[in-house]
Amino acid sequence: MKFNGYLATVALVTAATLTTAATLTGCAASGAQPAPPRAAATGQAGAGAATDSAGAGAGAGAGAPTDSAGAGAGAGAATGHAEAGEAAEAARAEAAATGHAGTGAGVEVATVRGPRIAVYKRKGTGSPWRELASPNDYGAERVFLVERHDGEWLRVLLPIRPNGSTGWIRTGDVTLTRTTHRVEVDPEAFRFTVYDGARVLRSGKVATGRDNTPTPPGRYFFTELVRPPDPRGPYGAYAFGLSGFSPTLKSFAGGPGQLAIHGTDDATAIGTRVSHGCVRVANVDITWMAKNLAIGTPVVVKG
Incomplete structure (x- = not known):
């Protein structure tokens, strides 16, 4: 995959094994390449099924299938109570707007079928504004973060420039799953926090972008998961691609300036502004994320 930073050969991570290798260029002093969101479709994290309590949450929250209207909305339709459906839609809209799943409803991830x-x-x-391939350019199944339902249509967050772009897709073209997980990154505090609803699952220190290549605030989602061949290299043990891009680097090291969250080969840099825009975490933290978080998990970078 082509993130901001280094050139390396990495392997796509599936829920079961490593598959095809790909050339990766460009991430914040580390790179990353994509992995398939079989994780999004099955609730299995890209590196394999999680077995601890946090992993159980990933399996139940990220992987539990739901109908196109969402669990709460579906219940409302089934009982004939429009209020239930409207309440579910309002909760879903709030979750999409804030990245929080305080009600337990979570957010939906759309995986492209064709x-x-x-x-x-x-x-x-x-006519269509654009067409996007699945798998994506790096071999990962195409996923989107759902922001709104409107009949047979879904408004989704798109992995394109400018950051925060949205578009509409047909519900029938995707499979919907739900996650109550989210990752929040606070560049000022140099910290990340992983939530399951309102419950904190894990937190730790991060490195972020330099002043001239900042880590841009915004709402993103994991687009792929990759495992570099050398976990002691600049990418660290794993790398999650993000749906956002550098605001200052239109291209970098042969790549499009895509952002990522990945491990590192320099633990002393954690807690500093050192990257070209990507978020670096300790290898133990990125390994935990790879085992417990699915493709499509929302990521909020605070401004």
Whole structure:
């Protein structure tokens, strides 16, 4: 995959094993390449099924299938109570807007079913704005973070420039899953925190972008998971690609300036501004994330 930083050969991580290798260039002093969101479809983290209590949460929260209207909305429809569906939609909208799943509803992840998906600027009108392939350019199944339901349409967060771009896709073109997990990164405090709803699962220190290549604030999601061939290299043990891009580097080291959260070969740099925009964490932390978080997990970088 082509993130901001170093050139390396990495392997896509599946829920069961490592598959095809890919050339990776460009991440914040570390790189990363994509992995398939079989994790998003099954609730298994890219590096394999989690077995501890946090992993159980990932399996139940990220992997539990849901209908296109969401669990709460579906219940409302089933009982004939429109209020239940409206309440679920409101909770879903709040979760999408804030990245928080305080009600326990979580957020939805859409995994593309076919080889391509049409994305529209406005639902139900005109020709597609663009088409995106699945698997993506790096061999990972295409996923989106769902922000809103509107009948047979979904407004989703897109992994394109500018950061925060959204578009509309058809519900019938994707498989929906749900996660109550999210990752928050606080660049000022040099900390990350992983939540399951309101419960803290893990926290630790991070390294972020330099002043001239900052880590941009915003709401993103994991797009792929990769395992570098040398866990002692600049990528560390694992790397999650993010749906966002550097605001200052339109390209870097042959890549598009894509952001990532990844491990490191220099633990002394954690807690400093040293990268080209990516978020570095300790190898023990990225390994935990790889075992417990699914592709599609929302990531909020505070401003």
